[in-house]
Amino acid sequence: MTQLEAARKNIITPEMKRVAEKEKLTQEFVRNEISAGRLIIPANINHLKYRLDPIGIGIGVACKINANIGNSSTTSDVNCELVKLHMAVHYGSDTVMDLSTGGDLDKIREAMIRQSTVPLGTVPIYQALSEVEKVEDLSWKMMRDIIEKQARQGVDYFTIHAGVLKRHVDLTKNRITGIVSRGGAILAQWMLAHNEENFLYAHFDEISEILRAYDVCYSLGDGLRPGCLADASDTAQFAELDTLGELTARAQAMGVQVMVEGPGHIPMDQIVMNVERQQKVCHGAPSYVLGPVVTDIAPGYDHITSAIGATVAGTAGAALLCYVTPAEHLGLPDAEDVRQGVIAYKIAAHASDVARHRPGARERDDQISRERFAFNWERQFALALDPEAAKTKHDSTLPQEGFKDASFCSMCGPKFCAMKITKDGRAIKSSSPSLSSVIPEGVIGDP
Amino acid sequence: MTQLEAARKNIITPEMKRVAEKEKLTQEFVRNEISAGRLIIPANINHLKYRLDPIGIGIGVACKINANIGNSSTTSDVNCELVKLHMAVHYGSDTVMDLSTGGDLDKIREAMIRQSTVPLGTVPIYQALSEVEKVEDLSWKMMRDIIEKQARQGVDYFTIHAGVLKRHVDLTKNRITGIVSRGGAILAQWMLAHNEENFLYAHFDEISEILRAYDVCYSLGDGLRPGCLADASDTAQFAELDTLGELTARAQAMGVQVMVEGPGHIPMDQIVMNVERQQKVCHGAPSYVLGPVVTDIAPGYDHITSAIGATVAGTAGAALLCYVTPAEHLGLPDAEDVRQGVIAYKIAAHASDVARHRPGARERDDQISRERFAFNWERQFALALDPEAAKTKHDSTLPQEGFKDASFCSMCGPKFCAMKITKDGRAIKSSSPSLSSVIPEGVIGDP
Numbered sequence: 001m002t003q004l005e006a007a008r009k010n011i012i013t014p015e016m017k018r019v020a021e022k023e024k025l026t027q028e029f030v031r032n033e034i035s036a037g038r039l040i041i042p043a044n045i046n047h048l049k050y051r052l053d054p055i056g057i058g059i060g061v062a063c064k065i066n067a068n069i070g071n072s073s074t075t076s077d078v079n080c081e082l083v084k085l086h087m088a089v090h091y092g093s094d095t096v097m098d099l100s101t102g103g104d105l106d107k108i109r110e111a112m113i114r115q116s117t118v119p120l121g122t123v124p125i126y127q128a129l130s131e132v133e134k135v136e137d138l139s140w141k142m143m144r145d146i147i148e149k150q151a152r153q154g155v156d157y158f159t160i161h162a163g164v165l166k167r168h169v170d171l172t173k174n175r176i177t178g179i180v181s182r183g184g185a186i187l188a189q190w191m192l193a194h195n196e197e198n199f200l201y202a203h204f205d206e207i208s209e210i211l212r213a214y215d216v217c218y219s220l221g222d223g224l225r226p227g228c229l230a231d232a233s234d235t236a237q238f239a240e241l242d243t244l245g246e247l248t249a250r251a252q253a254m255g256v257q258v259m260v261e262g263p264g265h266i267p268m269d270q271i272v273m274n275v276e277r278q279q280k281v282c283h284g285a286p287s288y289v290l291g292p293v294v295t296d297i298a299p300g301y302d303h304i305t306s307a308i309g310a311t312v313a314g315t316a317g318a319a320l321l322c323y324v325t326p327a328e329h330l331g332l333p334d335a336e337d338v339r340q341g342v343i344a345y346k347i348a349a350h351a352s353d354v355a356r357h358r359p360g361a362r363e364r365d366d367q368i369s370r371e372r373f374a375f376n377w378e379r380q381f382a383l384a385l386d387p388e389a390a391k392t393k394h395d396s397t398l399p400q401e402g403f404k405d406a407s408f409c410s411m412c413g414p415k416f417c418a419m420k421i422t423k424d425g426r427a428i429k430s431s432s433p434s435l436s437s438v439i440p441e442g443v444i445g446d447p
Numbered sequence: 448m449t450q451l452e453a454a455r456k457n458i459i460t461p462e463m464k465r466v467a468e469k470e471k472l473t474q475e476f477v478r479n480e481i482s483a484g485r486l487i488i489p490a491n492i493n494h495l496k497y498r499l500d501p502i503g504i505g506i507g508v509a510c511k512i513n514a515n516i517g518n519s520s521t522t523s524d525v526n527c528e529l530v531k532l533h534m535a536v537h538y539g540s541d542t543v544m545d546l547s548t549g550g551d552l553d554k555i556r557e558a559m560i561r562q563s564t565v566p567l568g569t570v571p572i573y574q575a576l577s578e579v580e581k582v583e584d585l586s587w588k589m590m591r592d593i594i595e596k597q598a599r600q601g602v603d604y605f606t607i608h609a610g611v612l613k614r615h616v617d618l619t620k621n622r623i624t625g626i627v628s629r630g631g632a633i634l635a636q637w638m639l640a641h642n643e644e645n646f647l648y649a650h651f652d653e654i655s656e657i658l659r660a661y662d663v664c665y666s667l668g669d670g671l672r673p674g675c676l677a678d679a680s681d682t683a684q685f686a687e688l689d690t691l692g693e694l695t696a697r698a699q700a701m702g703v704q705v706m707v708e709g710p711g712h713i714p715m716d717q718i719v720m721n722v723e724r725q726q727k728v729c730h731g732a733p734s735y736v737l738g739p740v741v742t743d744i745a746p747g748y749d750h751i752t753s754a755i756g757a758t759v760a761g762t763a764g765a766a767l768l769c770y771v772t773p774a775e776h777l778g779l780p781d782a783e784d785v786r787q788g789v790i791a792y793k794i795a796a797h798a799s800d801v802a803r804h805r806p807g808a809r810e811r812d813d814q815i816s817r818e819r820f821a822f823n824w825e826r827q828f829a830l831a832l833d834p835e836a837a838k839t840k841h842d843s844t845l846p847q848e849g850f851k852d853a854s855f856c857s858m859c860g861p862k863f864c865a866m867k868i869t870k871d872g873r874a875i876k877s878s879s880p881s882l883s884s885v886i887p888e889g890v891i892g893d894p
Contacts, residue, residue, distance in 0.1 A: 073860035075844050101863045126863065135868065169872070176813060177820045178869035182859060185868035192875045227866070228816035229801060229809055267809075268762045268802035294758065294798040296812040296819075298790065299827065300836035304751055305794050308758045311741065315715045329819065329827075330841040331857040343745065347752050351741040354676060355715035362676055362714075365743040366623060369675030372743075372776065373624045380746065380776075389747035394777040397522050410778040412629060413520035416548045416573065419674070421582065421632035422625035425616070428639045 002215040003041045005255040007034035015041045015048075019056035024360065033060045037248075038284045040257040042095065042119035042217040046154035051117045055094050057259060058286045059279075062358060063314045063349035064094035066121070066288070066322045067342055068333075073102035075332045081108055082115060084338045089118055091342040091386065095320065097121040097159075101130060109153060119156035121219060125183050125200075135189045140199040148210050157217040159183060159261065160207060162200040163243040164223035166191045171236035177227035180264070184223020204247060208254045217257040219288055220244045225264035228296050232266045233274065245281035252285075259286040259320065262313075266292035271309055275316040286319035293324065302328035303337075307344040314352025321345050321352075339386075346385050373419055377404045449662040450488045452702040454481035462488045462495075466503035471807065480507045484695075485731045487704040489542065489566040489664040494601035498564045502541050504706060505733045506726075509805060510761045510796035511541035513568070513735070513769045514789055515780075520549035522779045528555055529562060531785045536565055538789040538833065542767065544568040544606075548577060556600060566603035568666060572630050572647075582636045587646040595657050604664040606630065606708065607654060609647040610690040611670035613638045618683035624674035627711070631670020651694060655701045664704040666735055667691045672711035675743050679713045680721065692728035699732075706733040706767065709760075713739035718756055722763040733766035740771065749775035750784075754791040761799025768792050768799075786833075793832050820866055824851045 006013050012027045016034065019041055020027040033039035039058030048054075057064050067088035069081055081100065088096050095118050100108050105127050112120055124147045128138055131146075147158065161183035169188045172179055179185040187198050200207065211218060224240040226232040244260050251258045260282045266274055271292060278287050291306030292313065298305050306324035314321055325333040325341035333341065353361040364383060371379040377394065384390040397410035408417040453460050459474045463481065466488055467474040480486035486505030495501075504511050514535035516528055528547065535543050542565050547555050552574050559567055571594045575585055578593075594605065608630035616635045619626055626632040634645050647654065658665060671687040673679040691707050698705045707729045713721055718739060725734050738753030739760065745752050753771035761768055772780040772788035780788065800808040811830060818826040824841065831837040844857035855864040 072857055073862065075857045102860060129862065135871075172869075173873075176816045178866060178873070180865045180869075182863050182865045182868070185865035185872065189868050189872035189875065192872050228819070229812045230816060268758060268798050269804075295794055295801060296816050297797060297830065298794050298832045299815075300831060300833055300840050301790055301794060304754055304791050305798070307751055308755050308795070308798060311715060311755045312759070327840055327858070329856075330837060331844040334843070343748055344751050347742055347745050347748060348755070350744060351715050351752070351755060354742060357716075365676045368746075369623045369677060369743050372675070383744065384747060385745045386747055390777060393747050393774055396781070397778040409776075410519055410522045411774070411780075413549060415520065415576065416629050418627045418629045418632035419625060421629070421636050422619075422627075424582075425632065425636035425639050426620075426625070428636065 002212055002255050002257060003034055003043070004037070004252065004257045007031045015043050015054040018054045019061070023056060023061045025061065029060065030056060033058055036284065037252050037258065038286065040217050040259055040286055042121070042156035042257070044151070044154045044156045044214050044216055046152060046214060047113055047120065047156055050114050050154070052119065052156070053117050055119065057320045059284070059317050059319055063318070063352045064320045065342065065345040065349050066095040066097060066320055067093040067338060068097045068099050068322065069338065070098045070100035071102050071108070072332050077103060078108050078111055082111060083335050085112055085115060087335045087338045088342055089116070091339055092346050093118065093342050095119045095121060099123060099126065101126050105130060109150065109155070113154040121157040121159065122150055122155050123159040123183055123221070124150055125161065125186055129186055135186055136193040138186070138190055140203055143199060144203070144206065147207060151210050151214040151216045155216060157219045157259070158211065159219045159221040160200055161187055161221035161223035162198065162204050162207070162247055163220060163240045164188060164198055165201060165243055166197050168224060168236055168239050171234070171239055172224060175231040175234070175236070177231060179224060180227030181221065181223045181225055183221050187223060204250065205254065208251050208256045211256045212254060215257070217259060218251050220247055220258060220260045222261040222263060225262070225290065226266065228265050229267050232263065233270050237263065241278060241281050245283065248282045248285045259288045262287055262289040262318070263292050264290055265296060266294065266309060268294050268309070268312065271312045272316045275313050275318050279317060287317065288320040288322060289313045289318045290322040291324050299329045300326055302326065303341045303344040307348045310345060310348040311351050314349055315355040321348055343386050375407045449659055449702050449704060450481055450490065451484070451699065451704045454478045462490050462501040465501045466508070470503060470508045472508065476507065477503060480505055483731065484699050484705065485733065487664050487706055487733055489568070489603035489704070491598070491601045491603045491661050491663055493599060493661060494560055494567065494603055497561050497601070499566065499603070500564050502566065504767045506731070506764050506766055510765070510799045511767045512789065512792040512796050513542040513544060513767055514540040514785060515544045515546050515769065516785065517545045517547035518549050518555070519779050524550060525555050525558055529558060530782050532559055532562060534782045534785045535789055536563070538786055539793050540565065540789050542566045542568060546570060546573065548573050552577060556597065556602070560601040568604040568606065569597055569602050570606040570630055570668070571597055572608065572633055576633055582633050583640040585633070585637055587650055590646060591650070591653065594654060598657050598661040598663050602663060604666045604706070605658065606666045606668040607647055608634055608668035608670035609645065609651050609654070609694055610667060610687045611635060611645055612648060612690055613644050615671060615683055615686050618681070618686055619671060622678040622681070622683070624678060626671060627674030628668065628670045628672055630668050634670060651697060652701065655698050655703045658703045659701060662704070664706060665698050667694055667705060667707045669708045669710060672709070672737065673713065675712050676714050679710065680717050684710065688725060688728050692730065695729045695732045706735045709734055709736040709765070710739050711737055712743060713741065713756060715741050715756070715759065718759045719763045722760050722765050726764060734764065735767040735769060736760045736765045737769040738771050746776045747773055749773065750788045750791040754795045757792060757795040758798050761796055762802040768795055790833050822854045
């Protein structure tokens with residue numbers, strides 16, 4: 001029984017209990033959100049046998065982030081990928097996707113499933129393509145076997161690009177960057193070569209049967225997501241989205257949990273509209289956005305261009321933010337890129353939670369702010385998203401241990417620190433009661 | 448005659464012509480915006496004698512960014528600061544503030560004015576405090592002399608914290624981080640010690656006279672800006688803002704150009720409200736925001752936490768975005784921090800311009816996207832905000848020159864590149880006309 005099927009039967013599973021505990025929500029709330037299709041718990045029955053600690057993804061719980069790792073044919077190996085996995089989880093990634101396209105894919109995936117405490121996602125068509133010479137050689141039969149193998153292995157969610165239909169492909173012809181999803185491009189080429197419908201769409205219910213058997217979640221892929229600002233929110237993108245809405249309902253009807261992927265490259269003024277449209281078309285299924293990057297002109301800094309978009313998307317209700325690293329558009333990320341991407345997205349997800357007024361979301365902000373005002377440098381570092389980076393930056397100018405108790409840093413020095421001056425001022429004030437007479441009544445203190 | 452006085456007399460100055468040329472706007476539009484107080488050209492008559500290339504700051508022109516540089520008593524010297532100045536201008540900062548608080552302040556400022564092609568701002572009260580032993584020793588007379596000296600020297604705009612009034616100080620008493628503006632904290636302590644009104648407020652018209660003589664712009668400082676999310680949008684902040692609105696009108700009436708500073712630390716869901724409120728209270732004077740950072744928990748990464756807020760602010764109409772560097776809250780930025788801050792804010796300002804549909808804003812995005820799709824790696828690097836960073840990241844995995852012509856990078860390798868597959872697919876399609884029959888009428892192509 002999948003989490004969705006259990007929820008519909010009013011059963012509270014151990015995974016629901018764990019999610020309720022982590023999110024500080026009632027078990028009944030969690031069950032009800034899952035039952036409504038607004039919350040998923042990606043927990044393959046065969047990954048639960050290892051070290052998986054279940055998490056929930058949905059608009060009713062804290063915003064989550066995903067880190068994409070995995071090698072390519074030109075770069076990296078199993079050990080490098082495990083280092084990236086640990087880096088991602090250490091800095092707080094809630095899920096990880098293994099997007100490997102080179103080397104022994106089964107072995108890398110097996111190692112990750114055994115090691116990962118967070119849900120692991122894959123894109124099965126990558127393995128399919130890696131096993132044939134040309135895109136045209138792909139077939140439903142081999143695809144089905146790979147999906148079944150990876151599901152049995154313990155993968156928690158699959159990106160399945162079933163929404164890219166034959167009639168959509170021509171809609172991309174005037175785009176500047178065409179199709180930029182690997183899965184979408186592969187399927188488009190296959191459809192063009194065979195003049196047949198996308199086999200993932202044609203056999204969608206068969207795929208759902210496999211996913212249901214292991215409780216693998218769908219991550220319905222947006223194969224036609226825009227690859228630049230100019231291509232955003234176009235006919236192709238929204239035509240596919242309508243199909244994804246149809247497939248969401250079909251999968252949920254079969255008891256399979258679903259989230260839906262979203263773009264990509266989107267100007268600031270179109271992000272909220274995109275999240276809301278996706279939520280509406282896909283019946284409130286969790287929105288899983290990639291970025292979006294809000295400008296195309298900053299390769300090398302796309303963790304920033306995309307964290308900006310991701311924060312807007314998270315604030316608008318996106319449930320899972322797929323990170324982008326500084327290596328985006330330029331090469332395969334290394335472990336340091338993974339760290340930079342994860343931290344940028346922890347910022348995005350947390351700022352979204354604060355903006356959505358999630359209970360308790362701002363507590364850590366308030367705590368670190370109190371330590372900052374108290375000049376407890378070590379506590380401030382400890383509460384930071386990346387304590388080592390904060391300490392290193394501080395120590396780059398004032399490394400001596402004595403400065404860990406100083407009422408200033410090298411920015412202002414002892415005489416110009418505003419917080420120190422504020423404190424000195426407060427000390428003056430407590431010995432100068434006459435001042436209170438100048439403060440008008442009714443405006444003292446904050447609400 | 449200041450730019451504002453000239454504009455009111457229907458005079459088009461050479462500086463207005465230059466701004467119109469750079470912004471691709473009519474000279475009359477520029478003149479009219481200045482006349483209405485919505486646009487300023489910070490161009491001290493004594494800086495124009497050197498290398499200043501005038502720029503406009505206002506909602507009607509492209510969003511601008513400012514880089515704060517300057518030493519402190521613990522760190523840096525003149526040469527370091529000139530390196531930072533060149534770094535900031537090289538990567539595209541539109542204005543620079545010299546916030547030095549240590550060493551020979553006149554000499555550092557003089558060097559910067561002579562070297563800087565962009566407007567230079569200062570906070571004169573820093574020099575005043577550096578020349579006395581204690582905050583209490585400050586006086587209007589010395590302050591006036593310093594303002595006059597710096598104006599004569601050629602500074603283009605001054606942060607003047609004239610909006611912090613005696614009655615406001617107590618409104619900050621329940622804040623977590625008190626007063627975090629250095630100027631605000633200094634003036635609050637001075638007022639508490641003397642039980643007198645802020646001398647910058649008391650002598651505001653005298654200051655305006657000096658500024659008018661050299662056409663120095665006001666940057667009305669937000670001395671009570673929040674220093675953490677918890678303190679955002681509180682009574683103290685908005686009480687000061689009301690005073691800034693009053694002062695904006697007073698200064699403009701005297702012919703002095705004005706922009707108004709804004710916070711600081713603001714949750715995502717309050718940023719648009721803050722920009723709009725400031726615009727309204729201050730009669731449309733250009734909004735100059737510091738960040739805002741959208742979470743307090745990421746010291747070491749505050750160029751990112753704040754670029755997120757700055758992009759939202761810029762999209763809402765902020766005219767000048769003051770950068771925050773990775774060193775914020777931890778120490779004095781070095782040259783590399785300056786670079787990181789500037790790039791993050793070039794992203795924020797540009798994404799805002801695209802979101803506000805400024806004519807031509809998206810051209811560079813479209814151009815780099817075309818080069819990306821064409822695999823013109825060298826052109827893609829050249830069009831990037833930071834070409835060196837883009838090339839370095841690319842070359843970290845595929846350094847050989849041959850890969851500069853490759854139809855892939857190390858992310859996907861030759862077989863999995865979506866853009867390459869798209870192109871292969873298009874090649875198939877052009878030899879397979881039968882496919883067009885499956886595309887429904889009326890939905891072909893983008894609008």
